[in-house]
Amino acid sequence: xxxxxxxxxxxxDPRSEQLLYMAAMNTLTHLQRLEAESIHIMREVVAECRNxxxxxxxxxxxxxxxxxxRKAFHPSKLPFPLAHVDTTWKFRxxxxxxxxxAQEAGAELLVHINEEGVKQGIGPFTHxxxxxxxxxxxxALKQMLDHYQxxxxxxGARRDEEKSRAKERIFSFRSKAHRWDPKNQRPELWNLYNxxxxxxxxxxxxxxSNWTExxxxxxxxxxxxxVVPLYFAAERPVVERDGTLIMVDDDRMKLEPGEKPAMxxxxxxxxxxxxxxxxxxxxxxxLPAIIREMLLTKTSERQGRVIDNDSNASMEQKKQEGxx
Amino acid sequence: xxxxxxxxxxxxxxxxxxxxxxTLLRFITCGSVDDGKSTLIGRLLYDSKMxxxxxxxxxxxxSKKVGTQGDSIDFALLVDGLxxxxxxxxxxxxxxxxxxxxxxxxxxxxxxxxxQYTRNMATGASTADVAIILIDARKGVLTQTRRHSFITSxxxxxxxxxxxxxxxxxxxDEAAFTAIEEDYRAFAKGLDIEHITCIPMSALGGxxxxxxxxxxxxxxGPTLMTYLETVEVENLTQERPFRMxxxxxNRPNLDFRGFSGQIAAGRIEPGMEIKVMPSGKTxxxxxxxxxxxxxxxxxxGQSVTLTLEDEIDVSRGDxxxxxxxxxxxxxxxxAHLIWMGDEKMLPGRPYIMKTGAxxxxxxxxxxxxxxxxxxxxxxxxxxxxxxxxxxxNFSAERDFPFDIFRDVPATGSFILIDRITxxxxxAGTINFALRRASNIHWxxxxxxxxxxxxLMHQTPRTIWMTxxxxxxxxxxxNLVEKKLHALGKHTYTLDxxxxxxxxxxxxxxxxxxxxxxxxRVAEVAKLMTDAGLIxxxxxxxxxxxxxxxxxxxxxxxxxxxxFVDASLxxxxxxxxxxxxxxxxxxxxxxxxxxxxxxxxPEYADLTIDSNKMSAEEAAEKIVALLMDT
Numbered sequence: 001x002x003x004x005x006x007x008x009x010x011x012x013d014p015r016s017e018q019l020l021y022m023a024a025m026n027t028l029t030h031l032q033r034l035e036a037e038s039i040h041i042m043r044e045v046v047a048e049c050r051n052x053x054x055x056x057x058x059x060x061x062x063x064x065x066x067x068x069x070r071k072a073f074h075p076s077k078l079p080f081p082l083a084h085v086d087t088t089w090k091f092r093x094x095x096x097x098x099x100x101x102a103q104e105a106g107a108e109l110l111v112h113i114n115e116e117g118v119k120q121g122i123g124p125f126t127h128x129x130x131x132x133x134x135x136x137x138x139x140a141l142k143q144m145l146d147h148y149q150x151x152x153x154x155x156g157a158r159r160d161e162e163k164s165r166a167k168e169r170i171f172s173f174r175s176k177a178h179r180w181d182p183k184n185q186r187p188e189l190w191n192l193y194n195x196x197x198x199x200x201x202x203x204x205x206x207x208x209s210n211w212t213e214x215x216x217x218x219x220x221x222x223x224x225x226x227v228v229p230l231y232f233a234a235e236r237p238v239v240e241r242d243g244t245l246i247m248v249d250d251d252r253m254k255l256e257p258g259e260k261p262a263m264x265x266x267x268x269x270x271x272x273x274x275x276x277x278x279x280x281x282x283x284x285x286x287l288p289a290i291i292r293e294m295l296l297t298k299t300s301e302r303q304g305r306v307i308d309n310d311s312n313a314s315m316e317q318k319k320q321e322g323x324x
Numbered sequence: 325x326x327x328x329x330x331x332x333x334x335x336x337x338x339x340x341x342x343x344x345x346x347t348l349l350r351f352i353t354c355g356s357v358d359d360g361k362s363t364l365i366g367r368l369l370y371d372s373k374m375x376x377x378x379x380x381x382x383x384x385x386x387s388k389k390v391g392t393q394g395d396s397i398d399f400a401l402l403v404d405g406l407x408x409x410x411x412x413x414x415x416x417x418x419x420x421x422x423x424x425x426x427x428x429x430x431x432x433x434x435x436x437x438x439x440q441y442t443r444n445m446a447t448g449a450s451t452a453d454v455a456i457i458l459i460d461a462r463k464g465v466l467t468q469t470r471r472h473s474f475i476t477s478x479x480x481x482x483x484x485x486x487x488x489x490x491x492x493x494x495x496x497d498e499a500a501f502t503a504i505e506e507d508y509r510a511f512a513k514g515l516d517i518e519h520i521t522c523i524p525m526s527a528l529g530g531x532x533x534x535x536x537x538x539x540x541x542x543x544x545g546p547t548l549m550t551y552l553e554t555v556e557v558e559n560l561t562q563e564r565p566f567r568m569x570x571x572x573x574n575r576p577n578l579d580f581r582g583f584s585g586q587i588a589a590g591r592i593e594p595g596m597e598i599k600v601m602p603s604g605k606t607x608x609x610x611x612x613x614x615x616x617x618x619x620x621x622x623x624x625g626q627s628v629t630l631t632l633e634d635e636i637d638v639s640r641g642d643x644x645x646x647x648x649x650x651x652x653x654x655x656x657x658x659a660h661l662i663w664m665g666d667e668k669m670l671p672g673r674p675y676i677m678k679t680g681a682x683x684x685x686x687x688x689x690x691x692x693x694x695x696x697x698x699x700x701x702x703x704x705x706x707x708x709x710x711x712x713x714x715x716x717n718f719s720a721e722r723d724f725p726f727d728i729f730r731d732v733p734a735t736g737s738f739i740l741i742d743r744i745t746x747x748x749x750x751a752g753t754i755n756f757a758l759r760r761a762s763n764i765h766w767x768x769x770x771x772x773x774x775x776x777x778x779l780m781h782q783t784p785r786t787i788w789m790t791x792x793x794x795x796x797x798x799x800x801x802n803l804v805e806k807k808l809h810a811l812g813k814h815t816y817t818l819d820x821x822x823x824x825x826x827x828x829x830x831x832x833x834x835x836x837x838x839x840x841x842x843x844r845v846a847e848v849a850k851l852m853t854d855a856g857l858i859x860x861x862x863x864x865x866x867x868x869x870x871x872x873x874x875x876x877x878x879x880x881x882x883x884x885x886x887f888v889d890a891s892l893x894x895x896x897x898x899x900x901x902x903x904x905x906x907x908x909x910x911x912x913x914x915x916x917x918x919x920x921x922x923x924x925p926e927y928a929d930l931t932i933d934s935n936k937m938s939a940e941e942a943a944e945k946i947v948a949l950l951m952d953t
Contacts, residue, residue, distance in 0.1 A: 187664055
């Protein structure tokens, strides 16, 4: 591999002695640097916060985040619980995978459901994506953070996901009411993170801030990290609605006249509530094939998410309201 | 879409193997909206095929709606994020963008060029290896160019690319470019930037960004992208002595005790001798423990867990260092400080400093001067306001380990945190530790006799006991000291005989030497009183003039003269050391009371008649006198 690296650079730079010297200097690769940074961030939080938690959303980013956490504290067990906000509309495969991974990591798993929302029968089909997300996800998350009095919560968001995320700090401060004020965030210099806060305030921490989608997949490939099978192409029952392929994961989907689930070879680029997550037709059933498809694809990752489509600034508004 | 689609198409695993070995380069772009900075970043993203079709579609529609380029794509819209900013058309914060090529992954810190945002630029620069400073080819080196360069230099960035943009607007004129380059290089001589590369370009047209410009064939240097792909950022930190601030003590069970942290400098392997600072305790590295197994070696940048051969006390905030070259420790230092708080920085006000994994209360003892970021001129000032930069002396509440920022940025940098709001209000780079000797001035101003005495909860005094040899001075002094000690007072006794064994061993018993004897003792008593002590002097001190001289060294009420009166008969009958007998025989010359006079005090503060009073009673009386006044 070194050969490849040298071969590329040598013709451009005649100072080969310097290059060989640099090769001997153990220059860290981009993934090694990202890994070390994420681990550093997690350790700072554990050292300085009273009651941290990791928001585990089961997707590929959470898979990487969990893996990094195990690395950060090895040989100790995770010094914080995993928490999952269950909207009751997650893919069944996700729930199975979640329980298996928590067990494997020897981690405590807290699952929170907004029971009030369940009583009111809130769901994406009946109430629309915006209200469903607000009540079953955003409200539920606040309830959980309040209930357990967590003062720091790790999330798997990345800056490359969306434009307003590009300016989000790694340590994002939230008021007692969990509000995010884009004008009142702390500058982050070097690797010196200011974790101090008043009682009742909390921090959302994003250890994967500087990772890109490709970094995440590449790391999963390199480190052999298990991911939910839904990322891999398989024959699944889908219905096409408003131009989006929805996988019928249980019997709660009322089919419109003319709609009929058809078996198609599909996979998912992102995972969330199944009625809100569009599948793509694909034959990529291995990690390299997924990465290949991702690299050659012509649309961005969040396009499969119904939540973003309202307006360009919608993610930012949701964030101010407390969405992760 | 990706830059090497062919390889991905053919053999994605080969592509992944190649990309696994990419390195990471972080850079910052400095310039104002007018310089075409956002356009340049948008162009880099676009040309490296990091823009997806849906983003491109949104960009095209946005360009028509709010763009400034007519029907053409406005690349600037790709990088402006928050809704409010979009409307104002300016970036108001640091934004991070990502793209990669075959060789490197890039993280771009995009910071605004407005004067009031020095804070944001310093933030973006703190994690950057390289700075790209944009210059509008029509305007040349401006005030803001100097400002950007100064902050770049201050934050320790050694590689700068000067992007002379908008060459299309000056007809791709080589002479104009050369003039700007010479102008800039002349200016930059005064800064700490080691490598400067000037590139003529047009971000709008894509000239010399990723594509070599046909319109500027006179230019034979690298395109900006080639520069970014090949710039060698020396990994000097690996050559420095080993440093690892301890973030977290890893203790899963009683059999394992590891120290977790990210290596700030140097390299380490099992068996290497280390020193823990600030305690200075030494041991050897036993293992480098990671989730993926023990490592034979680890280098700067890696996050690891070390175990040591010896059970020594190490906790969060300590620094594990190469034993032969440990970090310095200090509680006084000089640093450059960039103020980021809305409230101004005031010398003397306590802040919390975070450096490494260490938090310690500090205050600025002296604001030496501020630096005008536009002219680099130094000005005297009493405080720092938002976005001002100053050189300050700091005093920390306790010793902490550090390096000089120039040597090891990771252990020579710090942030300041407001104690009340918890906001990050300052960022600093340590220039050097202040030697304690250079603080005498500061000490003399603030700590004096009364502050020392206050700390001891007492009134410092000298109790001068005079009288014939054998009158009971030493016995009484001894009892008084015991009683004062029991009361929690800080005391010391200067005894005539003892002093003559040391300080005054060179003096005999002639009148002149007796005077010198008293002078020295009086001076020592004065220093001790100044130190806050209650000093008991037990000296025959036969002459009134010398006792008066001693009294004059002290403040009013500080010198208490006690006459321990005993008749010659009494002392001769006691004669505890057999001295009177010897004197009577003529074996000792100039003996007070025999062949040398004793001048009785005329105005003693207290007279003890030791013919009638016991030593115990006398001591009680003296203590009572001290407590009353």
